[in-house]
Amino acid sequence: MSDRQLADWRQHALTLESEVNKVVVGQSNPIRLITTSIFARGHVLLEGDVGVGKTTLLRAIARGVGGAYQRIEGTIDLMPNDLVYHTYLGEDGKPHVNPGPILEAGEDLSIFFFNEINRARPQVHSLLLRVMAERTLTAFNKEHHFPHMLVFADRNQVEKEETFDIPSAARDRFMMEIPIIVPKDEAIMESLVFDTRFHNVDELVSGVPENILKYKELNKFAATLQDSVSASPALRKYALELWQATKVPLDYGVKVSGVDMSRLVLSGASPRGMGMLLRAARVNAWLNDRDAVLPDDIHAVFHETIAHRVVFSPVYEMRRTEIAREMLDGIVNVIAAP
Numbered sequence: 104m105s106d107r108q109l110a111d112w113r114q115h116a117l118t119l120e121s122e123v124n125k126v127v128v129g130q131s132n133p134i135r136l137i138t139t140s141i142f143a144r145g146h147v148l149l150e151g152d153v154g155v156g157k158t159t160l161l162r163a164i165a166r167g168v169g170g171a172y173q174r175i176e177g178t179i180d181l182m183p184n185d186l187v188y189h190t191y192l193g194e195d196g197k198p199h200v201n202p203g204p205i206l207e208a209g210e211d212l213s214i215f216f217f218n219e220i221n222r223a224r225p226q227v228h229s230l231l232l233r234v235m236a237e238r239t240l241t242a243f244n245k246e247h248h249f250p251h252m253l254v255f256a257d258r259n260q261v262e263k264e265e266t267f268d269i270p271s272a273a274r275d276r277f278m279m280e281i282p283i284i285v286p287k288d289e290a291i292m293e294s295l296v297f298d299t300r301f302h303n304v305d306e307l308v309s310g311v312p313e314n315i316l317k318y319k320e321l322n323k324f325a326a327t328l329q330d331s332v333s334a335s336p337a338l339r340k341y342a343l344e345l346w347q348a349t350k351v352p353l354d355y356g357v358k359v360s361g362v363d364m365s366r367l368v369l370s371g372a373s374p375r376g377m378g379m380l381l382r383a384a385r386v387n388a389w390l391n392d393r394d395a396v397l398p399d400d401i402h403a404v405f406h407e408t409i410a411h412r413v414v415f416s417p418v419y420e421m422r423r424t425e426i427a428r429e430m431l432d433g434i435v436n437v438i439a440a441p
Contacts (some may be wrong), residue, residue, distance in 0.1 A: 109328070109331060109389065112324055112328075113389065113390065113392065115315055115316055116138055116142065116316070116390060117390075118312075118315050119138060119164075119167040119168070119315045119316060120134050120135060120138055122163070122167055122310075122311045122312060122315065123160070123163045123164055123167060123311065125310070125311075126159065126160075126163040126307050126308060126310065126311060127156050127159055127160045127163060128286070128291050128294060128295070129286025129288060129291040129295075130156070130160065130283065130286070133160070133281050133282070133283050134160070134164075135390070136279060136281045136404065136407055137160075137164060137281065138390070139279075139383050139386045139387055139390065139404060140253070140278050140279050140281075140383065141164075141168065141253065141316070141321070142321070142324075142325055142328060142386045142389075142390075143278060143325065143379070143382040143383045143385075143386045144253070144321070144322060144325045144382075145253070145277070145278020145279060145379055145382065145383065146235050146253055146254040146255070146256075146276060146277045146278055147253070147254075147255045147256075147277060147278060147279050147280075147281060148220075148255075148256050148257075148258065148274070148277045148279070148280040148281070148411060149161075149255060149256065149257045149258075149280075149281055149283055150257075150258060150280055150281065150282045150283065150424075151257070151282060151283035151284060152284075152285070155283050155284065155285055156283065157257050157283050158174075158216070158218070158304075159304050159307065159308065160283070161214060161216050161255055162304070162308045163307075163308050163311045164214065165213060165214040166308060166309075166311045166312075166313055167311050167312065167313070167314075167315040167316065168213055168214065168314075168315070168316045168318050168321075169213060169313065169314035169315075169316060169317065169318040169319075170208075170211050170212065170213025170214070170251055170318040170319075171207075171208030171211045171212045171213055171214075172213065172214045172215075172216070173204040173205070173207065173208060173212060173214075173215050173216070174204070174215075174216040174217075174218060175204045175215075175216075175217055175218070176218050176219060176222075177217060177218060177219040177220050177221065177222035177223040177227075178219075178222055178223065179222060179223075179224070181222075181223045181224065181227055182224075182226070182227065183226050183227050183229070183230040184203075185203060185227075186203050186204060186205045186227065186230060186231065186234075187202075187203045187205060187206060187230075187240065187242045188200050188201060188202055188203045188206065188242070188243075189201055189203055205234060205240060205247075205249070206240070206242060206247055209247065210248055210249065210250060210251070211251070212249050212251065212252045213251050213252065213253070213318045214252070214253055214255060215252055215253070215254050215255070216254075216255045216256070216257075217231065217254065217255070217256040217257070218256075218257050219257060219258070220256040220257065220258060220269065221258045221266045221267055221268065221269055222266055222267075223267070224267060225267055225270075228267075228269065228270075228273050231254065232272075232273055232276050234249065234252075234254075235254050235276050236276060238250055238252055250322060251318050251319060251321065251322065254277075256277070271370070271412070271414045274411045274412060275373050275375060275376060275412050277411065278379045278382075278383065278408060279379075279383070279404070279407040279408050279411075280407060280410065280411040281407050328385065328386065328389055329382060329385055331389070331394065332385040332386075332388050332389055332393070332394055332395065332396060333394065333395045333396070334381065334384075334385070334395070334396045335395065335396075335441070337441035338395075338396050338397070338398070338401075338441060340441070341398060341401070341438070341440060341441050342377065342380065342381060342401060343377075344438050345401070345405070345434060345435070345438060346371065346372055346377050347371075348371075348434040348437070348438060349368070349371035349372045349409060349412075349413055349431075349434065350368065350370070350371030350372075351368070351371075352364060352367070352368060352430055352433065352434060353365055355434065355437050355438065356437055357430060357433040357434055357437055358433065359426055359429045359430050359433070360429070362419060362426060366416050366418075367415055367416060367419055367426070367430070368413060368414070368415065368416075369414040369415065369416055370413070370414035371412075371413055372409050372412045372413060373412055376408060376409060376412040379408055380401065380404060380405065380408045380409060381396070381401075383404040383407075383408055384396045384400040384401045384403070384404055385400070387400040387403045387404055388400045398440035398441065402435060405431060405435060406427075406428065406431050406432075409431060410424075410427040410428070410431060411427075413427060413430075415427075
């Protein structure tokens with residue numbers, strides 16, 4: 104691919120970010136990470152309290168990316184077939200079957216948002232994971248394909264009743280887990296509360312230009328992008344050291360306050376996770392107009408691509424967020440970058 108094409112796509116990506124930042128203010132870093140995941144073609148977990156703008160953010164992203172946007176709410180009584188079809192009684196008094204949220208848009212499905220995924224049963228997770236991995240689903244005696252689909256899922260982090268932990272194998276299917284937190288800037292907080300334009304979400308989202316990215320061309324461009332950004336032998340060695348340190352942090356002198364490091368980690372990052380880390384780092388390099396990955400590019404996506412993959416002893420799971428942050432920061436600080 105020519106430098107001109109790479110530059111053109113980069114401009115589209117930056118335009119998308121700019122437009123979404125007008126809709127969801129104070130979230131420039133999460134928006135950059137979501138842009139990265141889109142071009143790295145990776146699914147995303149969103150972490151954050153209720154009412155911080157996750158749905159608005161995804162609706163704005165979906166409008167700019169193009170294609171169809173579908174959403175489903177996780178509930179205790181949700182069953183796998185609810186993703187595939189729904190039944191109803193027609194005016195003729197007879198039962199009818201319509202395609203569910205995954206099938207409704209067919210191959211045009213671009214972004215699928217599973218809200219409060221941990222409220223759904225493990226059987227639902229299993230079906231979703233298969234669709235995420237294969238981007239196909241067999242239903243109504245036919246194989247359906249979703250070549251452009253990215254899955255975004257939100258976990259309810261506040262309420263624990265009627266929720267199911269997402270197993271490590273399921274978390275590993277997501278390229279990133281991105282925190283969405285309330286901005287601390289007082290001017291932004293005041294705008295969110297008192298500026299009425301932020302109170303009409305439909306009108307706010309409609310201000311994002313449609314189809315900034317040509318979603319049907321993203322897969323092809325993403326593959327070419329990966330081939331266009333190089334990683335030196337020294338950079339690869341650095342990434343492998345980071346990987347090893349996620350498995351045995353104590354061997355590298357990494358410590359976390361109040362934690363028995365010899366008992367903390369049951370399993371480090373997976374090979375899939377490290378592959379996704381490098382994919383995301385190449386995209387970050389490209390977004391910054393570079394044709395080679397630097398340690399800074401790895402650092403920009405390291406926590407979001409690795410933290411949710413590390414498996415901790417159950418005794419430390421309740422403190423996962425803070426422990427993972429301190430441990431990964433320690434790993435980055437202790438391993439010398441090339």
